[in-house]
Amino acid sequence: MSGASTVTEYQATHTVPGRMGVWWFLASEIMVFGGFLAVYILYRMASHGAWAAMAEHVSAPIGTFNTVVLLTSSLTMVKAFEAVDKDARDKARNYLLITVLLGVAFLCVKGFEYSHEISMGFTPLSGSFWSFYYVLTGLHGLHVLAGIIANFCLYIMAVRGTLWSKNCQGRVEFAGLYWHLVDVIWIFLFPLLYLSY
Amino acid sequence: MGDNHHEHPNYVAIWAWLLLLLFVSVIAVYLPFSQGLTVSFIFIVAAVKAGMVGMYFMHLKFExxxxxxxxxxxxxxxxxxxxxxxxxxxxxx
The missing domain is CATH 1.20.5 (Single alpha-helices involved in coiled-coils or other helix-helix interfaces)
Structure with a gap:
């Protein structure tokens, strides 16, 4: 028991090591996306407006809708964390499920968008803008997928009760930090790809 | 949990602000300002939104x-x- 109380004492006064680890991971993610974003911005500036004609073909309304979906999923994720913090187990479970469903909705809309663009003849080989568009949104989409899987695992644990019986509540916060970063990256991708023509 | 002792902020209000800022930046594209001004504006708004997510949803304000x-x-x-x-x-x- 003394070991357990030491951990609690440590957590009360210091940043939990797990959270620190997640933040290191997020910092590396910022550099991964930062590299891609910097190259995109620089190439776009170097094109001196030549990409604008290509960028006009992405759908700002669909992008806006997906931004609303992702911002809302960030809200439900942080509400899940709040519910876990307050030991409101049913609420936590429901918010996790809603977050997963909103993530799936985001990917479905993105898939619809891709199919529409490809049917219009805009593939990754259609020009520099489209290459960047598919790489940036594709990499971001993979991150959304990873977040959905993590959140779904937490939802299953919440349904089974193991989230609490195995004392894994902290994972909701960690998955949430990752999910919010994916949201932050989209907050920049959206104007870069959809609004800058 | 409970290692991060602070009151939870009003997350719904922050979400509403984020949506408001999103729509402001979308509408700004259609206003008759120069491209430089518009692009600067929408990226400042994006930075504010990212800051809000970081500070409140990711709790950097309390870290x-x-x-x-x-x-x-x-x-x-x-x-x-x-x-x-x-x-x-x-x-x-």
Whole structure:
């Protein structure tokens, strides 16, 4: 028991090591996306407006809708964390499920968008803008997928009760930090790809 | 849990602000301002939105200093990389 109380004492006064680890991971993610974003911005500036004609073909309304979906999923994720913090187990479970469903909705809309663009003849080989568009949104989409899987695992644990019986509540916060970063990256991708023509 | 002792902020209000800022930046594209002004505006709005998500949803406002440093250092490195390469890209055709 003394070991357990030491951990609690440590957590009360210091940043939990797990959270620190997640933040290191997020910092590396910022550099991964930062590299891609910097190259995109620089190439776009170097094109001196030549990409604008290509960028006009992405759908700002669909992008806006997906931004609303992702911002809302960030809200439900942080509400899940709040519910876990307050030991409101049913609420936590429901918010996790809603977050997963909103993530799936985001990917479905993105898939619809891709199919529409490809049917219009805009593939990754259609020009520099489209290459960047598919790489940036594709990499971001993979991150959304990873977040959905993590959140779904937490939802299953919440349904089974193991989230609490195995004392894994902290994972909701960690998955949430990752999910919010994916949201932050989209907050920049959206104007870069959809609004800058 | 309970290792991060602070009151939870009003997350719904922050979400509403985020949506409001989103729509402001979308509408700004259709207003008759110069492209430079519009692009600057929508990226300032994006930075404010990202800051709000970081501060409140990711709790950086309530975190200790070390975690804030871990979060902000890669952003600064990104900006240095970007700004230092702009002259070469724009002027060296």
């Amino acid at each position: 200790e200093r070390l975690v804030r440093y871990i979060a902000i250092v890669p952003v600064i490195l990104f900006l240095i990389m970007l700004v230092s390469l702009i002259p070469d890209t724009v002027y060296n055709r």
